[in-house]
Amino acid sequence: MPTEIGREVAQQLVAAGAQLVEVLPEEEFDEQHLPGAIHIPLRKIDPSVRASLAPERPVVVYCWDSA
Amino acid sequence: MSARAAWRLESLGFGQVYDYAAGKSDWMAAGLPTEGTAVGRSTAATVARREVPTCHLEESLRDVRERVRAAGWDACVVVNEKRIVMGLLRADQLVREGDVTAGSAMRPGPSTFRPHVAIEELAKVMATRDLPNVPVTTSAGELIGLLVREDVEKAVHARQGGPS
Numbered sequence: 001m002p003t004e005i006g007r008e009v010a011q012q013l014v015a016a017g018a019q020l021v022e023v024l025p026e027e028e029f030d031e032q033h034l035p036g037a038i039h040i041p042l043r044k045i046d047p048s049v050r051a052s053l054a055p056e057r058p059v060v061v062y063c064w065d066s067a
Numbered sequence: 068m069s070a071r072a073a074w075r076l077e078s079l080g081f082g083q084v085y086d087y088a089a090g091k092s093d094w095m096a097a098g099l100p101t102e103g104t105a106v107g108r109s110t111a112a113t114v115a116r117r118e119v120p121t122c123h124l125e126e127s128l129r130d131v132r133e134r135v136r137a138a139g140w141d142a143c144v145v146v147n148e149k150r151i152v153m154g155l156l157r158a159d160q161l162v163r164e165g166d167v168t169a170g171s172a173m174r175p176g177p178s179t180f181r182p183h184v185a186i187e188e189l190a191k192v193m194a195t196r197d198l199p200n201v202p203v204t205t206s207a208g209e210l211i212g213l214l215v216r217e218d219v220e221k222a223v224h225a226r227q228g229g230p231s
Contacts, residue, residue, distance in 0.1 A: 032095070
């Protein structure tokens with residue numbers, strides 16, 4: 001079950017080597033994203049995602065907000 | 068959207084998936100750095116005044132009015148103990164006479180903006196709806212600051228290269 005986290009934990013996880021992923025559309029990622037984030041839009045999350053992300057390492061995903 | 072992404076990743080065999088649910092809005096509202104083509108662009112988060120008067124529902128409107136005016140404001144955001152926006156007291160509500168509370172005089176459920184909204188959009192909405200000020204909140208409704216229309220229009224003007 002994915003774990004919902006806040007900003008401080010997200011920062012700690014990324015500092016410890018977690019993979020940071022923005023799932024918004026390309027235009028919104030290009031305009032502004034968190035430092036070091038990679039872009040994998042929601043619709044592109046399929047088995048091929050293993051080419052971009054290591055399954056054995058933590059992953060932090062985000063979009064705009066939870067609304 | 069991030070919740071669905073997190074679940075999808077887990078279904079694909081990722082064992083340590085975390086959902087930063089408050090996301091980019093929360094990050095920007097905290098004033099943390101970002102990357103991308105729009106870095107440095109003025110948004111609701113950058114233009115909003117952070118030191119805005121607030122009060123609670125049960126406070127006397129008379130007391131609130133005195134405090135707000137002494138601080139040089141003509142608006143006050145009504146919040147709860149978690150700083151969630153409950154309502155807004157604009158100039159019209161602040162002058163209400165009688166022994167009433169802020170909660171009974173306020174405009175309940177005021178329009179709010181998210182921190183990432185660009186100033187051009189803010190200016191358009193505030194002009195169209197003739198809004199003198201609008202709270203900026205997180206997705207959870209927590210107050211970040213108050214946008215003053217004059218500030219927004221100045222920021223748009225400056226971005227367009229006009230004299231300040």
